[in-house]
Amino acid sequence: MIPEYDAKAIEAKWQKVWEETEAFKVQEDESKPTKYVLEMFPYPSGDIHMGHVRNYTIGDVIARYSKMQGFDVLHPMGWDAFGLPAENAAIKNNSHPAKWTYANIETQRESFKRMGFSYDWDRTVVACDPEYYRWGQWIFLQFWKRGLVERRNSPVNWCPTCETVLANEQVTEGECWRCHSAVEKRDLTQWYFKITDYAQELLDDLEKLGGWPERVKQMQANWIGRSEGADVDFMLCDIDGNAPAEPSELDTITVFTTRPDTLFGCSFFVVSPEYERLDYIMEGSPFVAEVEQLKEEASKVSAVERAQGNREKHGVFTGRYVVNPINGEKVPVWVADYVVADYGTGAVMAVPCGDQRDFEFARKYDLPIIPIILEKDDPLFEKLDGVSERIVDTVDWENAYEAEGILVQSGKYTGMTGGKHSEAVDAIIEELQSKGLGHKTIQFRLRDWLISRQRYWGNPIPAIYCEHCGLVPVPEEDLPVLLPDDIDLSAGELLATHEGFVNTTCPICGAPAKRETDTMDTFTCSSWYYLRYTDPHNDQAPFDPKKANRWMPVDQYIGGIEHAILHLLYSRFFTKVLRDMGMVDFDEPFTNLLCQGMVKDEKGETMSKSKGNVIAPEDMIARYGADAVRAYILFMAPPDKDLIWDEGGLAGLYKFLNRVWRTVYQLVGSEPSESQSGAEIASEELEKANKALLREMHRVIGKVTADFGRFNFNTAIAALMELVNSISNYLKVPPAQRDADLCAVVARNLVILLSPIAPHFSEELYAEALGGEGSVGDLEWPEFDKALAAADEIEIVVQINGKIKGRVTIPADAAQDDVEPLAKDMLADQLAGKDIKKVIFVPGKLVNIVAK
RNA sequence: GGGGGCGUGGCGAAACUGGCAAACGCAGCGGACUUAAAAUCCGCCAUCUUCGGAUUUGUGGGUUCGAGUCCCACCGCCCCUACCA
Numbered sequence: 007m008i009p010e011y012d013a014k015a016i017e018a019k020w021q022k023v024w025e026e027t028e029a030f031k032v033q034e035d036e037s038k039p040t041k042y043v044l045e046m047f048p049y050p051s052g053d054i055h056m057g058h059v060r061n062y063t064i065g066d067v068i069a070r071y072s073k074m075q076g077f078d079v080l081h082p083m084g085w086d087a088f089g090l091p092a093e094n095a096a097i098k099n100n101s102h103p104a105k106w107t108y109a110n111i112e113t114q115r116e117s118f119k120r121m122g123f124s125y126d127w128d129r130t131v132v133a134c135d136p137e138y139y140r141w142g143q144w145i146f147l148q149f150w151k152r153g154l155v156e157r158r159n160s161p162v163n164w165c166p167t168c169e170t171v172l173a174n175e176q177v178t179e180g181e182c183w184r185c186h187s188a189v190e191k192r193d194l195t196q197w198y199f200k201i202t203d204y205a206q207e208l209l210d211d212l213e214k215l216g217g218w219p220e221r222v223k224q225m226q227a228n229w230i231g232r233s234e235g236a237d238v239d240f241m242l243c244d245i246d247g248n249a250p251a252e253p254s255e256l257d258t259i260t261v262f263t264t265r266p267d268t269l270f271g272c273s274f275f276v277v278s279p280e281y282e283r284l285d286y287i288m289e290g291s292p293f294v295a296e297v298e299q300l301k302e303e304a305s306k307v308s309a310v311e312r313a314q315g316n317r318e319k320h321g322v323f324t325g326r327y328v329v330n331p332i333n334g335e336k337v338p339v340w341v342a343d344y345v346v347a348d349y350g351t352g353a354v355m356a357v358p359c360g361d362q363r364d365f366e367f368a369r370k371y372d373l374p375i376i377p378i379i380l381e382k383d384d385p386l387f388e389k390l391d392g393v394s395e396r397i398v399d400t401v402d403w404e405n406a407y408e409a410e411g412i413l414v415q416s417g418k419y420t421g422m423t424g425g426k427h428s429e430a431v432d433a434i435i436e437e438l439q440s441k442g443l444g445h446k447t448i449q450f451r452l453r454d455w456l457i458s459r460q461r462y463w464g465n466p467i468p469a470i471y472c473e474h475c476g477l478v479p480v481p482e483e484d485l486p487v488l489l490p491d492d493i494d495l496s497a498g499e500l501l502a503t504h505e506g507f508v509n510t511t512c513p514i515c516g517a518p519a520k521r522e523t524d525t526m527d528t529f530t531c532s533s534w535y536y537l538r539y540t541d542p543h544n545d546q547a548p549f550d551p552k553k554a555n556r557w558m559p560v561d562q563y564i565g566g567i568e569h570a571i572l573h574l575l576y577s578r579f580f581t582k583v584l585r586d587m588g589m590v591d592f593d594e595p596f597t598n599l600l601c602q603g604m605v606k607d608e609k610g611e612t613m614s615k616s617k618g619n620v621i622a623p624e625d626m627i628a629r630y631g632a633d634a635v636r637a638y639i640l641f642m643a644p645p646d647k648d649l650i651w652d653e654g655g656l657a658g659l660y661k662f663l664n665r666v667w668r669t670v671y672q673l674v675g676s677e678p679s680e681s682q683s684g685a686e687i688a689s690e691e692l693e694k695a696n697k698a699l700l701r702e703m704h705r706v707i708g709k710v711t712a713d714f715g716r717f718n719f720n721t722a723i724a725a726l727m728e729l730v731n732s733i734s735n736y737l738k739v740p741p742a743q744r745d746a747d748l749c750a751v752v753a754r755n756l757v758i759l760l761s762p763i764a765p766h767f768s769e770e771l772y773a774e775a776l777g778g779e780g781s782v783g784d785l786e787w788p789e790f791d792k793a794l795a796a797a798d799e800i801e802i803v804v805q806i807n808g809k810i811k812g813r814v815t816i817p818a819d820a821a822q823d824d825v826e827p828l829a830k831d832m833l834a835d836q837l838a839g840k841d842i843k844k845v846i847f848v849p850g851k852l853v854n855i856v857a858k
Numbered sequence: 859g860g861g862g863g864c865g866u867g868g869c870g871a872a873a874c875u876g877g878c879a880a881a882c883g884c885a886g887c888g889g890a891c892u893u894a895a896a897a898u899c900c901g902c903c904a905u906c907u908u909c910g911g912a913u914u915u916g917u918g919g920g921u922u923c924g925a926g927u928c929c930c931a932c933c934g935c936c937c938c939u940a941c942c943a
Binding site: 178179220221224225227228229231233235261262263264265276317319342343344345346348349350351353354355356357361362363364366449451567570571641642643644647648649650652654655657658659661662664665668712716718720721723724725726727728731734801802803805807808809810813843844845846848851852854855856 | 859860861862863869870871872873874877878881882883884885897898899922923924925936937938939940941942943
């Protein structure tokens with residue numbers, strides 16, 4: 007009797023065995039090559055969802071497979087445990103964020119165990135654990151020492167719902183990444199990590215990341231946003247509009263431009279409403295009221311609206327003028343909302359002829375448009391010929407001319423080629439440089455990383471304000487700065503109002519002093535956790551460089567595309583700084599990156615609690631078992647594509663496991679199969695069947711191995727299904743006639759090949775049906791024998807002019823000379839009267855007769 | 859506006875460097891077993907067909923002996939990003 011496949015009992019049994027035998031403990035075996043398989047650690051917001059299941063199943067298969075291939079595998083798991091949801095839950099439940107966080111961690115940990123994930127639980131990293139965040143503070147202090155920490159005042163993104171500032175990367179389309187509230191601009195003094203110091207390297211090293219998806223690299227490159235151009239100095243005229251005799255620093259207004267070649271076409275000048283020196287410009291101007299009103303209106307326009315693009319542009323004249331450094335011309339200074347404060351210098355030279363935005367603005371406010379760059383055959387050339395006076399305003403234009411062209415009305419540069427990277431750009435920069443009024447420069451879109459948050463549940467910034475000594479770092483020996491437990495968040499208490507936390511003494515002079523009460527962005531925690539896993543219990547340092555260097559960089563990182571910029575960029579930055587500190591000897595943290603697709607509902611919509619379309623993993627485990635869930639999620643789509651949930655498909659994989667179960671028992675037992683007729687078969691036929699099964703087994707070993715290497719788990723499972731179909735076919739042979747040795751080896755290999763996908767199931771079959779010792783996970787991966795997988799005879803296609811006309815069966819090693827006559831013979835009718843031009847023979851595939 | 863990706867049966871998908879399109883599965887249909895159902899097993903399942911074949915990978919063109927795959931144009935969908943000077 008074949009026992010029933012009882013997924014629930016089997017899974018519980020093997021999870022217990024794995025735990026007791028510490029099956030997934032990292033071996034730290036120096037004789038083996040290492041493989042670090044890492045999935046992005048989760049935020050403990052309630053129980054896991056299908057996205058987690060998919061992410062971690064993919065990682066688990068890679069980890070288990072790597073172990074069977076002889077690697078010393080590091081496959082850890084932890085929690086990104088600081089952050090607002092915990093704090094909000096605590097406020098709502100009149101509780102403490104730690105309570106909520108740790109309860110959710112336990113729930114998730116149990117779910118992970120029920121999924122059978124092969125984590126070394128000994129290495130768990132929990133970001134809100136002082137043992138961990140202590141070293142986050144230590145790293146902060148090292149960054150500070152290296153000049154990579156700055157506290158400064160500037161316009162920042164403020165989320166009114168989360169009541170905290172946000173980093174640029176955490177604002178998408180003008181909304182807060184977490185709560186989707188419209189983000190406001192505020193002028194505040196905040197803490198920054200100077201990630202821009204690494205902008206160039208972060209961009210350049212994308213080239214080293216051959217194992218990353220192209221689109222992720224592209225997104226990072228766009229985010230870093232390097233543009234080459236020039237800084238150009240314009241001089242502010244005095245209030246009466248007279249050009250300054252002596253250029254003074256105070257009256258120098260610098261712009262960044264990628265098009266210095268169009269400088270002769272500058273007919274006005276624009277600063278953003280938030281421009282830092284706008285008040286200085288407005289001193290004594292009669293237009294203060296108008297400018298104030300524009301500023302007011304601009305501040306009201308939400309970032310969301312601003313992000314819509316192509317908005318109607320608004321501006322007012324400041325009453326002031328600046329001098330164009332290339333021709334000494336005076337141009338009016340405007341304030342307009344289409345210039346943003348946080349790119350370039352917050353001021354632009356407006357060239358309506360060569361820039362669409364300036365063009366639209368000029369049309370609206372009736373400002374001059376000076377044609378200075380034209381397409382080769384522009385009719386305007388004729389008009390300009392022999393005219394000494396400058397022609398202004400090209401009324402018949404509908405758009406600016408932004409492409410490459412020929413300069414006109416541009417002094418000695420007239421006739422030169424202009425455009426983004428043209429000779430005119432270099433020539434004009436040279437002139438500006440010689441006059442001391444400009445120079446070549448590179449502008450990045452990347453801003454410094456604003457890391458301070460006005461929230462309790464985060465890693466405290468280790469800094470102290472002393473009346474006498476100023477801003478003082480907390481000494482390393484005083485770390486960690488602990489978050490106080492006794493805080494009543496629901497009563498509105500903050501770190502800033504917690505006297506026991508705020509009041510301290512100055513580490514330098516000993517006088518009473520105040521602590522910094524901002525905490526660090528949670529993304530600082532996730533920027534180095536992967537290093538901590540290599541040495542998770544170290545209480546002398548964040549990690550031992552020797553251990554980190556042995557395991558790192560992560561060989562395979564797996565996570566969602568939503569971190570394409572945020573987490574992945576920050577982690578790259580941290581790694582580079584730690585390298586410069588001598589803590590690690592590599593430049594990039596993640597060698598290979600796999601971004602898995604989303605799990606969507608039947609209608610193709612994202613699952614969310616608010617839509618009520620969430621499929622709970624625990625329900626599915628209860629109904630079909632974790633192994634079926636794992637197999638299903640791998641089978642239904644390649645890992646990087648979105649997966650449409652279909653419970654019928656899951657039931658199908660459950661049926662497949664049942665079928666494997668019966669098949670394996672039938673292979674090694676003496677029971678007849680369902681498809682067997684009972685009649686003896688001829689020995690010739692038997693031999694053929696034996697041969698075919700052996701060949702099929704080897705073909706599938708090769709296919710599954712190759713597919714695992716490419717993460718094509720869906721086709722690997724399809725190949726295993728084909729093997730099972732072939733076995734079913736073989737089982738038509740009566741039990742007494744079967745080749746027992748062949749059956750045993752096929753059964754064994756089938757179980758091994760399936761084990762990374764359905765581990766509990768495979769363990770049970772290996773132990774109970776095959777009588778195996780130990781764990782399947784400790785076995786070696788079967789070797790692929792190409793010779794045994796090859797067929798002796800194959801069927802190839804015969805074509806005329808690429809159209810299939812028939813098929814012939816030939817020996818696998820047949821040469822063209824053998825095949826050609828066969829083919830011609832076969833198609834003699836159709837070739838009659840035709841002239842054979844040539845014959846193309848693709849071994850193992852086809853023979854194509856080109857005839858006319 | 860800029861960048862990236864995708865388009866194959868009723869559905870999820872396969873087809874590695876151009877070489878038998880639709881493997882594998884879901885749904886469906888027919889049969890066996892059963893008193894019956896479930897489960898299981900066997901078979902059919904792109905479209906049209908005068909049963910010889912013919913047509914088919916969003917549309918139109920091109921390169922090639924041969925194109926789902928490469929090139930050009932267009933249509934449609936998705937994702938990212940954005941008054942970036």
